Amino acid sequence: MVARTLDISGLTCPMTWVRTKLELERMAAGEALEVRCSPGEALENVPRSAREAGHGVTVDGTTIRIVRTRRPVASSDVAAGRGAA
Protein backbone atom coordinates (compact mmCIF):
# COMPACT_ATOMS: atom_id res chain seq x y z
CA MET A 1 0.00 0.00 0.00
CA VAL A 2 1.29 3.49 -0.88
CA ALA A 3 1.64 5.54 2.29
CA ARG A 4 0.01 8.95 2.64
CA THR A 5 2.48 11.81 2.79
CA LEU A 6 2.54 15.06 4.72
CA ASP A 7 5.08 17.87 4.55
CA ILE A 8 5.50 19.75 7.81
CA SER A 9 8.88 21.29 7.03
CA GLY A 10 8.56 25.02 7.61
CA LEU A 11 6.10 24.56 10.49
CA THR A 12 6.98 24.99 14.16
CA CYS A 13 5.70 23.35 17.35
CA PRO A 14 2.84 22.78 18.05
CA MET A 15 1.57 23.13 14.46
CA THR A 16 3.88 20.27 13.39
CA TRP A 17 1.98 17.84 15.62
CA VAL A 18 -1.44 19.51 15.01
CA ARG A 19 -1.11 18.87 11.24
CA THR A 20 0.22 15.35 11.75
CA LYS A 21 -2.50 14.49 14.28
CA LEU A 22 -5.31 15.81 12.03
CA GLU A 23 -3.96 13.71 9.12
CA LEU A 24 -3.80 10.61 11.33
CA GLU A 25 -7.42 11.19 12.44
CA ARG A 26 -8.51 10.87 8.81
CA MET A 27 -6.80 7.50 8.38
CA ALA A 28 -7.91 3.95 9.11
CA ALA A 29 -6.11 1.78 11.69
CA GLY A 30 -3.05 0.15 10.13
CA GLU A 31 -2.65 2.86 7.45
CA ALA A 32 0.78 4.51 7.20
CA LEU A 33 1.68 8.19 6.99
CA GLU A 34 5.07 9.50 5.86
CA VAL A 35 5.81 12.85 7.40
CA ARG A 36 8.59 14.98 5.91
CA CYS A 37 10.00 17.48 8.37
CA SER A 38 12.98 19.74 8.89
CA PRO A 39 15.88 18.60 11.08
CA GLY A 40 15.61 19.79 14.68
CA GLU A 41 12.65 20.22 17.00
CA ALA A 42 9.98 18.50 14.86
CA LEU A 43 12.15 15.43 14.35
CA GLU A 44 12.24 14.98 18.13
CA ASN A 45 8.73 16.05 19.09
CA VAL A 46 6.54 14.52 16.37
CA PRO A 47 7.80 10.92 16.85
CA ARG A 48 7.50 11.33 20.63
CA SER A 49 3.92 12.67 20.40
CA ALA A 50 2.98 9.90 17.95
CA ARG A 51 4.41 7.19 20.23
CA GLU A 52 2.63 8.70 23.26
CA ALA A 53 -0.63 8.46 21.30
CA GLY A 54 0.07 4.77 20.75
CA HIS A 55 0.98 4.85 17.04
CA GLY A 56 3.82 2.84 15.50
CA VAL A 57 6.77 5.09 14.60
CA THR A 58 10.00 4.68 12.62
CA VAL A 59 12.33 7.49 11.64
CA ASP A 60 14.56 7.52 8.55
CA GLY A 61 16.58 10.71 8.15
CA THR A 62 14.02 13.52 8.13
CA THR A 63 11.11 11.23 7.22
CA ILE A 64 8.87 9.99 10.03
CA ARG A 65 6.76 6.96 9.19
CA ILE A 66 3.70 6.58 11.42
CA VAL A 67 1.33 3.61 11.37
CA ARG A 68 -2.04 4.55 12.85
CA THR A 69 -3.12 2.62 15.92
CA ARG A 70 -6.69 1.42 16.38
CA ARG A 71 -7.43 3.74 19.28
CA PRO A 72 -5.15 6.69 20.03
CA VAL A 73 -4.36 7.23 23.71
CA ALA A 74 -5.88 10.32 25.36
CA SER A 75 -4.00 12.23 28.04
CA SER A 76 -6.84 11.43 30.48
CA ASP A 77 -5.99 7.74 29.94
CA VAL A 78 -2.36 8.47 30.74
CA ALA A 79 -3.40 10.38 33.88
CA ALA A 80 -5.53 7.42 34.95
CA GLY A 81 -2.64 5.01 34.46
CA ARG A 82 -4.15 3.52 31.30
CA GLY A 83 -1.57 4.92 28.88
CA ALA A 84 0.54 2.93 26.45
CA ALA A 85 3.75 1.53 27.89
Next chain:
Amino acid sequence: MSNSRRGFFRELASAVASAKEAVEPEPPPPDLTDAEIERYSRQLVLPEWGAAAQLAAMEASVLVIGAGALGAPVALYLAGAGVGRIGILDDDAVELSNLQRQLLHFTPDVGAPKAESAAAKLRYLNPDIVVEPYQARADAANAPALVEGQDLVVDCSDSFATRYAVNAACCAARVPLVEAGVLGMAGLVMSIKPGRTACYRCAFPVEPQDAPRCSDAGVLGPAAGVIGSLQALEALKLLTGVAPPVTDGFLQVDLATSDFVRVHASRRADCPDCG
Protein backbone atom coordinates in the same frame (compact mmCIF):
# COMPACT_ATOMS: atom_id res chain seq x y z
CA MET B 1 -44.42 20.35 15.00
CA SER B 2 -41.81 22.86 15.99
CA ASN B 3 -42.94 26.27 17.21
CA SER B 4 -39.75 28.15 16.29
CA ARG B 5 -38.37 29.11 12.92
CA ARG B 6 -34.96 27.56 13.57
CA GLY B 7 -36.60 24.41 14.91
CA PHE B 8 -38.67 24.21 11.72
CA PHE B 9 -35.62 24.48 9.47
CA ARG B 10 -33.67 22.02 11.62
CA GLU B 11 -36.50 19.48 11.25
CA LEU B 12 -36.72 20.17 7.52
CA ALA B 13 -32.95 19.72 7.11
CA SER B 14 -32.93 16.48 9.08
CA ALA B 15 -35.91 15.15 7.07
CA VAL B 16 -34.10 15.96 3.82
CA ALA B 17 -30.88 14.45 5.20
CA SER B 18 -32.56 11.20 6.23
CA ALA B 19 -34.31 10.97 2.85
CA LYS B 20 -30.95 11.42 1.09
CA GLU B 21 -29.23 8.95 3.39
CA ALA B 22 -31.41 6.16 2.09
CA VAL B 23 -29.91 6.42 -1.40
CA GLU B 24 -26.53 8.12 -0.95
CA PRO B 25 -23.56 7.13 1.22
CA GLU B 26 -22.70 9.59 3.97
CA PRO B 27 -20.37 12.32 2.63
CA PRO B 28 -16.92 12.61 4.25
CA PRO B 29 -16.71 15.22 7.04
CA PRO B 30 -15.75 18.70 5.83
CA ASP B 31 -12.12 19.72 6.17
CA LEU B 32 -11.07 22.45 8.55
CA THR B 33 -9.59 25.42 6.72
CA ASP B 34 -6.00 26.53 7.31
CA ALA B 35 -7.25 29.53 9.30
CA GLU B 36 -9.48 27.29 11.46
CA ILE B 37 -6.60 24.89 12.12
CA GLU B 38 -4.45 27.80 13.24
CA ARG B 39 -7.19 29.51 15.31
CA TYR B 40 -8.10 26.30 17.14
CA SER B 41 -4.64 24.69 17.15
CA ARG B 42 -4.21 24.80 20.94
CA GLN B 43 -7.33 22.67 21.40
CA LEU B 44 -6.87 20.53 18.25
CA VAL B 45 -3.48 19.47 19.61
CA LEU B 46 -5.13 17.95 22.70
CA PRO B 47 -5.34 14.14 22.56
CA GLU B 48 -9.03 14.30 23.53
CA TRP B 49 -10.14 17.03 21.12
CA GLY B 50 -9.33 16.61 17.39
CA ALA B 51 -11.23 17.43 14.21
CA ALA B 52 -14.41 15.56 15.18
CA ALA B 53 -14.80 17.54 18.40
CA GLN B 54 -14.00 20.80 16.58
CA LEU B 55 -16.63 20.14 13.91
CA ALA B 56 -19.18 19.22 16.60
CA ALA B 57 -18.51 22.56 18.32
CA MET B 58 -18.68 24.48 15.04
CA GLU B 59 -22.03 22.91 14.13
CA ALA B 60 -23.56 23.59 17.56
CA SER B 61 -26.14 26.18 18.51
CA VAL B 62 -25.90 27.30 22.13
CA LEU B 63 -28.08 29.74 24.07
CA VAL B 64 -26.38 31.63 26.91
CA ILE B 65 -28.98 33.06 29.29
CA GLY B 66 -27.50 36.15 30.91
CA ALA B 67 -24.62 38.37 29.77
CA GLY B 68 -23.30 39.09 33.24
CA ALA B 69 -20.60 37.73 35.54
CA LEU B 70 -21.14 34.07 34.52
CA GLY B 71 -22.35 34.70 30.98
CA ALA B 72 -19.20 36.67 30.11
CA PRO B 73 -16.63 33.88 30.58
CA VAL B 74 -19.08 31.31 29.22
CA ALA B 75 -19.76 33.23 26.01
CA LEU B 76 -16.11 34.28 25.57
CA TYR B 77 -14.79 30.73 25.90
CA LEU B 78 -17.50 29.25 23.69
CA ALA B 79 -16.86 31.89 21.02
CA GLY B 80 -13.12 31.33 21.34
CA ALA B 81 -13.55 27.57 20.99
CA GLY B 82 -15.52 28.07 17.77
CA VAL B 83 -19.08 27.19 18.82
CA GLY B 84 -20.88 27.99 15.57
CA ARG B 85 -23.95 29.83 16.80
CA ILE B 86 -24.23 31.61 20.15
CA GLY B 87 -27.43 33.27 21.28
CA ILE B 88 -26.93 35.66 24.20
CA LEU B 89 -29.95 36.79 26.14
CA ASP B 90 -30.17 39.68 28.61
CA ASP B 91 -32.68 42.48 29.09
CA ASP B 92 -30.47 44.70 31.27
CA ALA B 93 -28.31 47.67 30.38
CA VAL B 94 -24.64 47.83 31.38
CA GLU B 95 -24.10 49.61 34.73
CA LEU B 96 -20.90 50.94 36.24
CA SER B 97 -21.25 48.42 39.10
CA ASN B 98 -21.16 45.53 36.59
CA LEU B 99 -17.65 46.19 35.32
CA GLN B 100 -15.84 44.74 38.34
CA ARG B 101 -16.80 41.21 37.24
CA GLN B 102 -18.59 41.21 33.86
CA LEU B 103 -15.69 40.82 31.44
CA LEU B 104 -17.65 41.45 28.24
CA HIS B 105 -18.48 45.04 29.14
CA PHE B 106 -16.20 48.08 29.36
CA THR B 107 -16.57 51.61 30.69
CA PRO B 108 -17.79 53.14 27.39
CA ASP B 109 -20.55 50.48 27.30
CA VAL B 110 -22.33 51.86 30.40
CA GLY B 111 -25.96 52.42 29.45
CA ALA B 112 -25.85 50.11 26.41
CA PRO B 113 -27.98 46.94 26.25
CA LYS B 114 -25.92 44.07 27.68
CA ALA B 115 -26.94 41.65 24.94
CA GLU B 116 -25.70 44.05 22.24
CA SER B 117 -22.54 44.95 24.15
CA ALA B 118 -21.76 41.25 24.62
CA ALA B 119 -22.47 40.36 20.99
CA ALA B 120 -20.14 43.10 19.71
CA LYS B 121 -17.20 41.75 21.76
CA LEU B 122 -17.91 38.13 20.81
CA ARG B 123 -17.97 39.01 17.09
CA TYR B 124 -14.72 40.88 17.57
CA LEU B 125 -13.20 37.81 19.23
CA ASN B 126 -14.38 35.38 16.57
CA PRO B 127 -15.86 36.71 13.31
CA ASP B 128 -16.29 33.15 11.97
CA ILE B 129 -19.23 32.39 14.26
CA VAL B 130 -22.82 33.66 14.35
CA VAL B 131 -23.77 35.67 17.45
CA GLU B 132 -27.41 36.52 18.09
CA PRO B 133 -28.23 39.04 20.84
CA TYR B 134 -31.69 38.82 22.43
CA GLN B 135 -32.84 41.74 24.56
CA ALA B 136 -35.23 39.76 26.72
CA ARG B 137 -35.54 38.08 30.10
CA ALA B 138 -36.16 34.34 30.30
CA ASP B 139 -39.29 33.36 32.22
CA ALA B 140 -41.70 30.45 32.41
CA ALA B 141 -43.75 31.85 29.52
CA ASN B 142 -40.98 32.33 26.95
CA ALA B 143 -38.46 29.66 28.04
CA PRO B 144 -39.95 26.84 25.89
CA ALA B 145 -39.63 28.92 22.71
CA LEU B 146 -36.13 30.12 23.67
CA VAL B 147 -34.66 26.64 24.19
CA GLU B 148 -36.41 25.08 21.17
CA GLY B 149 -33.92 23.99 18.53
CA GLN B 150 -30.83 24.61 20.70
CA ASP B 151 -28.15 21.96 21.07
CA LEU B 152 -27.33 23.25 24.54
CA VAL B 153 -28.44 25.92 26.99
CA VAL B 154 -26.09 27.52 29.52
CA ASP B 155 -28.02 29.23 32.30
CA CYS B 156 -26.05 32.20 33.60
CA SER B 157 -29.05 33.94 35.17
CA ASP B 158 -29.11 35.30 38.69
CA SER B 159 -32.54 34.22 39.93
CA PHE B 160 -34.07 30.98 41.12
CA ALA B 161 -37.28 31.69 39.19
CA THR B 162 -35.33 31.85 35.92
CA ARG B 163 -33.33 28.72 36.73
CA TYR B 164 -36.46 26.68 37.45
CA ALA B 165 -38.16 28.00 34.29
CA VAL B 166 -35.13 27.21 32.11
CA ASN B 167 -34.72 23.78 33.74
CA ALA B 168 -38.37 22.91 33.09
CA ALA B 169 -38.18 24.05 29.46
CA CYS B 170 -34.92 22.16 28.79
CA CYS B 171 -36.34 19.01 30.41
CA ALA B 172 -39.51 19.23 28.28
CA ALA B 173 -37.53 19.80 25.06
CA ARG B 174 -34.73 17.35 26.04
CA VAL B 175 -32.10 20.06 25.54
CA PRO B 176 -28.91 19.56 27.62
CA LEU B 177 -28.36 22.31 30.18
CA VAL B 178 -25.53 23.66 32.32
CA GLU B 179 -26.72 25.35 35.50
CA ALA B 180 -24.59 27.44 37.85
CA GLY B 181 -24.76 30.02 40.58
CA VAL B 182 -22.21 32.18 42.35
CA LEU B 183 -22.35 34.26 45.51
CA GLY B 184 -19.55 35.89 47.44
CA MET B 185 -16.60 33.54 46.99
CA ALA B 186 -18.54 30.33 46.37
CA GLY B 187 -20.66 28.72 43.72
CA LEU B 188 -21.80 25.55 42.07
CA VAL B 189 -21.97 24.03 38.61
CA MET B 190 -24.22 21.24 37.35
CA SER B 191 -24.66 19.56 33.96
CA ILE B 192 -28.03 18.10 33.05
CA LYS B 193 -28.90 15.57 30.35
CA PRO B 194 -32.71 15.73 30.57
CA GLY B 195 -34.42 12.39 31.02
CA ARG B 196 -31.07 10.71 31.69
CA THR B 197 -29.47 12.50 34.64
CA ALA B 198 -30.73 14.46 37.65
CA CYS B 199 -32.14 17.86 36.68
CA TYR B 200 -31.80 21.12 38.63
CA ARG B 201 -35.16 20.53 40.38
CA CYS B 202 -34.15 16.94 41.26
CA ALA B 203 -31.13 18.41 43.07
CA PHE B 204 -32.96 21.46 44.47
CA PRO B 205 -36.68 20.55 44.72
CA VAL B 206 -37.69 23.69 46.59
CA GLU B 207 -36.76 27.30 45.89
CA PRO B 208 -35.00 28.86 48.89
CA GLN B 209 -37.50 31.10 50.64
CA ASP B 210 -35.04 33.44 52.39
CA ALA B 211 -35.49 37.01 51.27
CA PRO B 212 -32.23 38.21 49.70
CA ARG B 213 -30.28 40.69 51.82
CA CYS B 214 -28.17 43.54 50.52
CA SER B 215 -25.03 41.65 51.53
CA ASP B 216 -26.08 38.78 49.25
CA ALA B 217 -25.43 40.94 46.23
CA GLY B 218 -21.69 40.69 46.81
CA VAL B 219 -19.48 38.62 44.53
CA LEU B 220 -15.76 38.71 43.93
CA GLY B 221 -14.97 39.00 40.22
CA PRO B 222 -12.53 36.09 39.95
CA ALA B 223 -14.94 33.82 41.88
CA ALA B 224 -17.57 34.42 39.20
CA GLY B 225 -14.83 33.91 36.61
CA VAL B 226 -13.96 30.48 38.04
CA ILE B 227 -17.59 29.32 38.16
CA GLY B 228 -18.29 30.71 34.66
CA SER B 229 -15.14 29.04 33.31
CA LEU B 230 -16.24 25.72 34.82
CA GLN B 231 -19.62 26.24 33.18
CA ALA B 232 -17.95 26.84 29.79
CA LEU B 233 -15.87 23.69 30.26
CA GLU B 234 -19.00 21.68 31.03
CA ALA B 235 -20.64 23.10 27.90
CA LEU B 236 -17.71 22.00 25.71
CA LYS B 237 -17.76 18.54 27.32
CA LEU B 238 -21.48 18.17 26.62
CA LEU B 239 -21.15 19.40 23.03
CA THR B 240 -18.19 17.22 22.07
CA GLY B 241 -18.03 14.31 24.51
CA VAL B 242 -14.30 14.86 25.08
CA ALA B 243 -14.63 14.29 28.85
CA PRO B 244 -17.40 13.30 31.26
CA PRO B 245 -19.46 16.29 32.50
CA VAL B 246 -20.59 16.83 36.10
CA THR B 247 -23.95 15.04 35.97
CA ASP B 248 -26.17 13.44 38.63
CA GLY B 249 -25.04 16.03 41.11
CA PHE B 250 -23.08 19.24 41.16
CA LEU B 251 -19.63 20.59 41.83
CA GLN B 252 -19.65 22.84 44.89
CA VAL B 253 -16.79 25.30 44.87
CA ASP B 254 -15.69 27.30 47.90
CA LEU B 255 -13.04 29.70 46.73
CA ALA B 256 -12.42 31.08 50.23
CA THR B 257 -11.17 27.67 51.38
CA SER B 258 -10.20 26.42 47.88
CA ASP B 259 -12.42 23.35 48.32
CA PHE B 260 -13.97 21.66 45.30
CA VAL B 261 -16.56 19.08 46.41
CA ARG B 262 -18.60 16.82 44.15
CA VAL B 263 -22.11 16.44 45.61
CA HIS B 264 -24.25 13.57 44.39
CA ALA B 265 -27.93 13.95 43.44
CA SER B 266 -30.29 11.38 41.96
CA ARG B 267 -33.20 11.66 39.57
CA ARG B 268 -36.52 11.85 41.40
CA ALA B 269 -39.39 9.77 40.05
CA ASP B 270 -41.81 12.45 41.22
CA CYS B 271 -39.85 15.40 39.77
CA PRO B 272 -42.37 17.75 38.16
CA ASP B 273 -39.79 18.82 35.57
CA CYS B 274 -38.13 15.59 34.42
CA GLY B 275 -39.88 12.73 36.23
